[in-house]
Amino acid sequence: MRILIIGAGGVGSAAVRIAVRRRFFDRLVIADYDPSRPQALVDSLEDDRLVAEQVDASSAEAVAEVMRKHQITHVLNAVDPRFVMPIFNGCFAAGATYLDMAMSLSIRHPEQPYSKTGVMLGDEQFALAPQWEQAGRLALVGMGVEPGLSDVFARYAEDELFSSIEELGVRDGANLVVAGADGEPAFAPSFSIWTTIEECLNPPVIFERETGWYTTEPFSETEVFHFPEGIGEVECVNVEHEEVILMPRWTKARKVTFKYGLGDEFIDVLKTLHKLGLDSTEPLMVKGVPVAPRDVVAAALPDPATLGDRMTGKTCAGLYVTGLGRDGEPRAVYLYHVVDNQWSMAEYGSQAVVWQTAVNPVIALELLSKGTWQGSGVLGPEAFDSRPFLELLAAEAPLGYGSPWGLEER
Numbered sequence: 001m002r003i004l005i006i007g008a009g010g011v012g013s014a015a016v017r018i019a020v021r022r023r024f025f026d027r028l029v030i031a032d033y034d035p036s037r038p039q040a041l042v043d044s045l046e047d048d049r050l051v052a053e054q055v056d057a058s059s060a061e062a063v064a065e066v067m068r069k070h071q072i073t074h075v076l077n078a079v080d081p082r083f084v085m086p087i088f089n090g091c092f093a094a095g096a097t098y099l100d101m102a103m104s105l106s107i108r109h110p111e112q113p114y115s116k117t118g119v120m121l122g123d124e125q126f127a128l129a130p131q132w133e134q135a136g137r138l139a140l141v142g143m144g145v146e147p148g149l150s151d152v153f154a155r156y157a158e159d160e161l162f163s164s165i166e167e168l169g170v171r172d173g174a175n176l177v178v179a180g181a182d183g184e185p186a187f188a189p190s191f192s193i194w195t196t197i198e199e200c201l202n203p204p205v206i207f208e209r210e211t212g213w214y215t216t217e218p219f220s221e222t223e224v225f226h227f228p229e230g231i232g233e234v235e236c237v238n239v240e241h242e243e244v245i246l247m248p249r250w251t252k253a254r255k256v257t258f259k260y261g262l263g264d265e266f267i268d269v270l271k272t273l274h275k276l277g278l279d280s281t282e283p284l285m286v287k288g289v290p291v292a293p294r295d296v297v298a299a300a301l302p303d304p305a306t307l308g309d310r311m312t313g314k315t316c317a318g319l320y321v322t323g324l325g326r327d328g329e330p331r332a333v334y335l336y337h338v339v340d341n342q343w344s345m346a347e348y349g350s351q352a353v354v355w356q357t358a359v360n361p362v363i364a365l366e367l368l369s370k371g372t373w374q375g376s377g378v379l380g381p382e383a384f385d386s387r388p389f390l391e392l393l394a395a396e397a398p399l400g401y402g403s404p405w406g407l408e409e410r
Contacts (some may be wrong), residue, residue: 001025001369004072004096006057006087008037008304009192011144012078013102014350014358017255020047022362024369029070032256042337057083072096074368076361080194082103082281085124088139092132097368099361100194101144103242106202109215113203117213119248120205121242125378140364142380143318145337146172146258147242148360149381149393149405152216153245153335158251161333165234165253165323168242169336173234173261174225174315176341176352178307185360187269188307190227190353194298197279200262200270207248207256219267223259227316228408229338234261252384253323253382273297308351311341313364315352320410332410337393339403359401 004026005012009032016030016062016202030038031053045202051070056062057079064084077087078366084104093099103122110118125141132139134143142148150170158165180186203215219237226233236259247256262270273279283290318336325331340351348355364381367373373384381389394404 001365002027002029002071002073003076004029004031004053004067004070004074005076005078005263005367006031006055006063006083008032008034008041009078010303010351010354011358012076013037013041013305014348015076015078015362016041016050017348017350018355018359018362019365020045020050020397022366024366025049027051027070029066029072031066032173033057036212050285057342058086060086060090060093063087063092067094067096068341074365075099076100076365078358079193079196082194088125088128091139092128092135093138093175095137096317098139098141099143099364100141101148101357101361103141103147103245106240108203114215114217115227117205117215121240121245126161128376134138136376138368138374139378140368140381141378142242142246143361143364144357145360146170147246147358147381149248149337150243150319151381152360152384152386152389154247154251154253154321155382155384156390157319157321157335158253159386161325162321162323162331163328164239165251165321167255167257167320167322168243168247168251168253169256169319169320169322170224170241170258170318171236171261172259172317173225173231173236173284174313175231175234176311176315177315179310179312186310187265188302188304188310189266190304190307190311190351192298192304193301194294196296197270197273197297199240200260201274202240204240204258205244206238207244209248209252213244213248219262221259225259225261225320227261227318228334228336228406229314229316231314231338235263236261237267246380247382250380259272297400304351305354308341308345308349311345311351313352314338314340317356334408334410335397335405336408337403337405359393359403363389363401364383366392379388
């Protein structure tokens with residue numbers, strides 16, 4: 001296996017740090033628009049399987065050229081979702097397996113954005129699924145943590161725990177705190193602010209089997225959810241996310257939702273950015289220079305990859321499932337995965353949120369290398385057997401990745 005990871009930011013760097021401890025690949029090329037970032041990573045890790053490259057992720061031709069140069073067999077897209085389609089198309093042109101952690105962008109309904117869907121997340125990719133299937137090639141989409149591990153949990157719940165599922169409810173929360181220069185908590189998002197703005201200010205999507213997909217207002221349907229391992233109660237709200245698009249395609253759940261624990265301060269900041277137009281991706285002319293307001297916001301905030309030393313607490317990704325158990329009786333469980341920032345920094349030098357995101361595509365790559373996971377077309381994690389994935393995630397090194405997941409009866 002010869003892997004290309006595009007993007008040497010927080011998640012891409014964490015994926016490399018995780019992957020170098022494994023022996024399932026022969027070559028790992030790290031590419032970024034800024035060539036100094038992958039080179040610094042290669043220099044720090046001192047593994048002769050690693051190579052640094054420069055690539056323009058907005059160009060399918062440039063992506064395909066790098067792939068051909070290094071005879072790449074598998075590509076992991078670790079940049080923000082603006083670049084999904086050029087990387088996706090470049091990967092197909094060069095004949096490799098494609099993985100991403102966020103899917104092609106949505107476009108809201110022009111007249112009724114808060115009740116009807118327009119172009120949904122991943123629609124552009126799914127439109128090309130027949131082409132991938134006919135070519136016998138695989139695009140494994142939404143293979144991060146959310147989407148990704150949460151979707152693996154959905155497959156596990158349907159196959160192992162329930163006879164019928166009423167709702168698959170993804171619930172994400174944390175008690176992470178980032179210290180500012182004065183020692184007080186600072187506003188410093190632990191994940192890409194560009195992506196966070198995109199998913200939080202777009203109309204959230206909900207799925208119901210009887211009616212299909214529909215949308216609602218951003219930050220709607222506040223719910224207090226109890227997260228395990230000391231995180232406690234966190235207010236969660238509806239957010240647009242890929243699981244709601246993916247899970248109905250491969251499970252029989254009656255309803256699918258996604259709610260994120262953002263907190264009042266974060267929601268207020270996002271609402272203010274929207275009110276001021278600072279969430280826009282359309283460039284404005286600033287003293288003769290075109291500048292996208294959202295790019296300015298991203299540049300003004302600290303790089304999430306650099307926050308680990310200032311961060312304390314835990315992050316939890318999980319799936320709350322309700323329905324009838326295998327015995328036909330009502331059942332409710334929360335399947336979850338918690339990462340402590342102190343552990344991820346000590347073990348990998350990566351903060352908890354990016355490490356938790358990055359470990360899942362690396363596990364998927366290992367399963368693909370062994371032939372444990374196989375397929376063609378554009379497929380979500382739900383299309384594959386969950387058991388080998390969850391076993392590999394939890395097993396202690398060197399057999400697995402040493403990061404157990406949990407199950408709580410509720």
